[in-house]
Amino acid sequence: MKKLMIALGAxxxxxxxxxxxxxxxxxxxxxxxxxxxxRIFYYHVPNAMLCFLFFAISFVASILFLAxxxxxxxxxLAADAWALAGAEVGVVFxxxxxxxxxxxxxxxxxxxxxxxARLTTTLVLWLIYVSYLLLRKFAAGPQMKTLAAVLxxxxxxxxxxxxxANRWWRTQHPSPVFFGGDDSGIKDPQMLAAFGWNVLAxxxxxxxxxxIRVYVERRQQTIETAExxxxxxxx
Amino acid sequence: xxxxxxxxxxxxxxxxxRIEWRSxxxxxxxxxxxxxVVVLFSMAFDPSADTSREIAGGVLCVATLFASVSALNxxxxxxxxxxxxxxxxxxxxxxxxxxxAKVLANFLFVSIVQCILGPIFFIFYNLHPLGDxxxxxxxxxxxxxxxxxxxxxxxxxxxxxxxxxxxxxLILFPIFLPALLxxxxxxKTILTGDGSDPSLVWIKMLGGYDIIFxxxxxxxFDTVLEAE
Numbered sequence: 001m002k003k004l005m006i007a008l009g010a011x012x013x014x015x016x017x018x019x020x021x022x023x024x025x026x027x028x029x030x031x032x033x034x035x036x037x038x039r040i041f042y043y044h045v046p047n048a049m050l051c052f053l054f055f056a057i058s059f060v061a062s063i064l065f066l067a068x069x070x071x072x073x074x075x076x077l078a079a080d081a082w083a084l085a086g087a088e089v090g091v092v093f094x095x096x097x098x099x100x101x102x103x104x105x106x107x108x109x110x111x112x113x114x115x116x117a118r119l120t121t122t123l124v125l126w127l128i129y130v131s132y133l134l135l136r137k138f139a140a141g142p143q144m145k146t147l148a149a150v151l152x153x154x155x156x157x158x159x160x161x162x163x164x165a166n167r168w169w170r171t172q173h174p175s176p177v178f179f180g181g182d183d184s185g186i187k188d189p190q191m192l193a194a195f196g197w198n199v200l201a202x203x204x205x206x207x208x209x210x211x212i213r214v215y216v217e218r219r220q221q222t223i224e225t226a227e228x229x230x231x232x233x234x235x
Numbered sequence: 236x237x238x239x240x241x242x243x244x245x246x247x248x249x250x251x252x253r254i255e256w257r258s259x260x261x262x263x264x265x266x267x268x269x270x271x272v273v274v275l276f277s278m279a280f281d282p283s284a285d286t287s288r289e290i291a292g293g294v295l296c297v298a299t300l301f302a303s304v305s306a307l308n309x310x311x312x313x314x315x316x317x318x319x320x321x322x323x324x325x326x327x328x329x330x331x332x333x334x335x336a337k338v339l340a341n342f343l344f345v346s347i348v349q350c351i352l353g354p355i356f357f358i359f360y361n362l363h364p365l366g367d368x369x370x371x372x373x374x375x376x377x378x379x380x381x382x383x384x385x386x387x388x389x390x391x392x393x394x395x396x397x398x399x400x401x402x403x404x405l406i407l408f409p410i411f412l413p414a415l416l417x418x419x420x421x422x423k424t425i426l427t428g429d430g431s432d433p434s435l436v437w438i439k440m441l442g443g444y445d446i447i448f449x450x451x452x453x454x455x456f457d458t459v460l461e462a463e
Contacts, residue, residue, distance in 0.1 A: 120412075
């Protein structure tokens with residue numbers, strides 16, 4: 001029964017992704033000035049939005065971990081699993097953003113990469129969370145979780161800067177599509193629909209990956225706890 | 236009697252300064268390392284007058300950055316010996332005072348290195364600033380503070396890991412990048428004297444960065460110190 005549910009879930013996520021792809025590639029009208037290459041937008045922007053969401057999950061879970069680590073160790077362990085999973089899935093989404101961006105930039109700007117505020121801050125965000133994952137690898141022992149939670153809070157400080165970068169500075173990156181003033185937003189309903197479907201599809205896919213990752217990490221924690229208590233008993 | 240917060244900071248700072256005065260480990264190694272980086276860069280890039288003004292700010296900042304990392308690691312590593320860090324953890328007054336004193340001490344050491352290195356640097360790169368040179372006395376300390384405050388914090392964070400010498404730059408450099416960018420841009424504006432930055436926006440950003448990250452570090456330092 002459980003396996004059936006998982007299989008159905010996987011099929012559902014795949015169907016949603018395929019539907020999002022169909023909407024973006026075949027249904028949405030071709031953009032007037034940029035042409036076909038504009039369709040990358042339907043991947044680039046949803047991934048950027050969702051990467052903020054997953055880093056936010058990591059940030060909140062890290063704060064909860066720090067709050068609970070003395071008073072409620074069991075809950076703190078769960079929070080730590082969420083923090084790790086949020087950071088990992090966030091890094092995956094941020095990587096997609098950093099790959100689709102240059103793919104669009106080369107034909108439209110004529111260059112793969114430019115050191116503009118939005119691009120630079122996004123790269124810094126990616127680097128900070130990769131260093132978070134490295135810290136989790138390098139720092140052994142029980143205190144590693146506390147140290148990682150602290151670093152995740154530092155990383156979260158960069159998220160608002162990335163979000164505001166093309167509002168504060170005049171950047172080469174296109175101005176905000178949403179919440180960017182009176183003229184922002186998508187006017188064409190078919191484009192908006194394609195965009196919405198892709199946000200939903202990638203969101204569901206990301207949440208599924210997040211839940212699986214949390215589940216695996218929780219299992220890992222159970223094994224580690226069992227091993228630790230077995231070692232204590234053996235003495 | 237509980238000593239005041241400033242009293243605690245002062246006694247921690249006095250201890251650090253005395254150790255450094257007797258050994259002069261940190262300043263000597265930083266000085267030589269930074270000098271090497273400057274020489275390496277002047278071999279790698281031909282520092283002819285026009286281009287040197289463009290890259291000089293970056294070279295100075297990166298030289299300081301690389302040099303500081305070795306000293307920052309040492310700053311906490313010497314507290315590990317004889318369990319001094321554990322003893323410090325048990326003293327009253329909390330970690331914030333200890334952290335702040337350590338930042339002040341490291342700030343002083345890096346500043347001394349910069350004061351010695353600065354004139355050498357101007358000679359090697361044949362520089363004479365075309366902009367408001369007095370602004371350098373604002374930019375350099377602000378940038379150094381950003382480096383030292385974050386560096387001291389993350390050195391304490393990475394001290395308990397294996398490969399700690401490697402981990403500190405891996406964590407510190409991404410966090411420090413915005414401050415490095417602001418520092419390099421403002422030094423470049425001052426050296427080349429182009430009036431493209433009349434509102435001092437990069438210096439303001441550097442100041443804001445200092446305030447935010449120092450505050451967060453002070454708030455979170457107890458958590459790092461007592462992580463177990």
